[in-house]
Amino acid sequence: MEVFKVVEIGEMVPAFEEEMLIVLFGQMAPPELRAICVVHDYQAKEDNVLKVGTKLQLGAQEYTITKVGDAANKNFRELGHVSVYFRNGENDILPGAVIAEPVIFPKLQVGDRLKIIND
Template sequence: MYQTKVTEIGAIVPDFKEELLMVLFGPSAMQELRDICVIHESEQEPKEVLMLGGKITFGDQEYTITKVGGEANANFESLGHISIYFREGENEVLPGAIIASPQVFPDITEGDAITFQ
């Protein structure tokens, strides 16, 4: 299990609700990316936490990982960066992304925990 805490929600993040897309980034995110990202921080090191069938919880909202891009774990481990699509695409999942179900954008606030199991 890996847990991280939402420390900042970019001003443009709500605009991605319609696209069912959330971009997570660790505290080292460049300033020009912060408006589109949910910034999170943890004292734990994420190691291969993104796996097919794994669970992600935003507060009390639980999602199941249905697809994992080939670079998703490496990006998450090094930068805390992952794109989460809450919808199925017609194409392959992008290398640095995952797809999670159900197809509902989570409600999050600063201070919320995000848990990967």
């Protein structure tokens, strides 16, 4: 299990509830993207931590990843960056994204713990 925490929440993050999207980014997030990101302190220890079936806990809500884009793990390992879409059904996926369910927008605050759980 990987545990890390939210260090900053961009002021535009709540606006993405309509899209059911959270953009995670490591602490090196560029200034022009910080407004739309949940910035965290994750330091990648291994490759390919994001897989179909991985549990992702964001605040109090636990999700299960159902699809992983081709570049999601590389971006997450190098930049701490991944777009998490909360959807179900057959959806196209962007290379740097994952799709997770249930379709519930996470309520996050600075200091919340985030977890990646691979059994």
